[in-house]
Amino acid sequence: MTVVVDEQDKVWFTRAALAAHCPGIGRITVHPTPASSSPAALAHDVLYTMGKRLAPGPGSPDVWLDSVEAAWLAAAAWAQATGVRHVVVLRAHLLTVRRIGQLLTWQTVTGVQLTLLWQREARTLPPVLTRMERCLSGPGGFEILLAEPGPIPARPFFPPGAPLPPVPVLKTAGEVSGHPSAWLPQEPRPSPTRRERRALDCIGAMAMAHLVPAIPAVHVAPQSMAALSSLAHPLVAGALSVMAFTRVNLESLRWTRDLDVTGDVSVIKVHGTAHRSCVLYTVPGWVRPLLAAARAHHRLDPNPVGDSVFAPVMRAEARHLHAHAGRLPSSDLPLPADALVP
Template identity: 70%
Template sequence: MDEGRVVAAGYGDVTVVVDEQDDLFYTRAALEAHCPGAGRVTVHPTPASGHPAALAHDVLYALGKRLAPGPDSPDVWLDSVKAAWQAAAAWTQATGVRHVLIPRAHLLTPRRIDQLLTWRTATEVQLTLLWQEKARKLPPALAQVERRLSSRDSFEELLAEPGPIPARPSFPPGASMPAAPGAKVVAGVSRQPSAWLPQEPRPASARQVQHAFPCVGAMATAHLVQAVPSVDAAAQGTAVLSALAHPLAAGALSVLAFTRVGLGRLRSTRDLDIAGDVSVIKIHGIAHRSCALYAVPDWAQPLLAAARAHHRLKPHPEEDSVFAPVMRCEARHLRAHAECLLHLNVAALVDVLVP
């Protein structure tokens, strides 16, 4: 290879930029390209970390997620390689990331490169790796790709490309579902935790809706009734909640924050209970006698979108609950997170389920 030449090799949506001279231009360009709002993220691998899930944690960090430290951390369940990469895939899909750049990729072990390529297959993002080492040291997984770039301009053109369309459409920012003609607010629903308890009387119109359609999803329900307005939440609390790393924990706690229902009410929440544009969610009651439709505020839409994306990473029967894993196996971690969200006051809503 001629001195100063940069070679880029593409295999599908994977590009390897071989920069043997370790030219600062390419690293700087990759760093400046980081713009999650535009669907492009630059991930910084943690140097010399022996943690099996370290690279997945680096991806989560680049996506704006923060893991609580310590051996007793509520995020300890993300120490698992599989769980960490599933969380990274869900956030990537939900936030519409299209292009991911990774500088210093030559420092990654073959195992982590395999993890990265598996994650890319699941998310279908465009992946660009900066290999600041000799091309002959490329591992077999990357050595098979060949596409040459001969100038800095070519690399800048690569960064200017919009990237592939996300495999699973994310929510449109600021989207809202219009109320159907003649739709009514479900009377009897208050904005307090006691709303829609089974023993409370309901108007005849609401009883007829629930009797005729006990288990329909959010989209069908929205044509019959208008969603209950969301409860106002403190901006500081929602910012902390939005930084939680696990999408199921973030999604479940966000629902508690804007509905004020207890965690037990989420046992029956299915994929179809979250509208396609994540503007409304249907919360079921015991025996479907007190189901209600709630509007999802803008700040919570990406959190619910990520929870749904996490659910869709593997096939499920239609009746499976989106939040079942976090309520069944990781409920104590959910409570630990809830206790830290002082501005949202959701700890009491979790305690009714977690001993």
């Protein structure tokens, strides 16, 4: 965490920060929206910087991202899944103390290197920032800071070249244990129904990949790829992209668990009726960061290992998926007419 003080508000600092924006190497520059009264405005700015677009309008399908917690959770999932390592925030002196606190909490969760450009006198720094370890001034120090490689995120879910996470240990044909995503102790849960027991007994993608080959993905037009990749909520983007390249319906997607996606996000297991015809699909390259973000969102929440990754978007007859699907270029999106029927 570094605060760069630019007391004279020199244009050089702003230009240098904007020029440093390079998502391909994990460094982004956030320009906060001035005078926005939305509690989640800063989280929306971070999402926008990462190439995500919220649907506008009073009846927006992204209305749940108006919540501060939901918006920052989505921003954390995208940051971890896409390997964001260094975040530069312009005009931090215009942020309220509450929004600075939100930003610091997000930094703690994601493990990114955070640089705040404070373009006012150093004496106006709030107490929470005066305690930071590094406080720089002058172009030379800022240039060196921007040239530094950012740290690896605290919990990288999709970093290029990283080793795969531990594989669940297969004990019997229908019992899987040792999954690494159970970060926190879970509350006691009621006994599962017969249908839930069948889902729990169904082995994960990594174990199944040793038994059967994965099916190639269905082709998706570039226009549809771009539209899906720009969706702001990780669960919506992940769910609709899986439906696009597999042509499965909601019933199949409903049972997708964390362990149904391999560690490198290259294969996904799609469940059939009563888990008798489950199939492996190869995950296309453009879908991998979307699916990785959905899995990161699931783990950050956190959720029990047996729960569906897409459970939050399956409520109320999947209204979020219906609304977003209606905004996509349907002429290019290879979804069957009944794909969104629960």
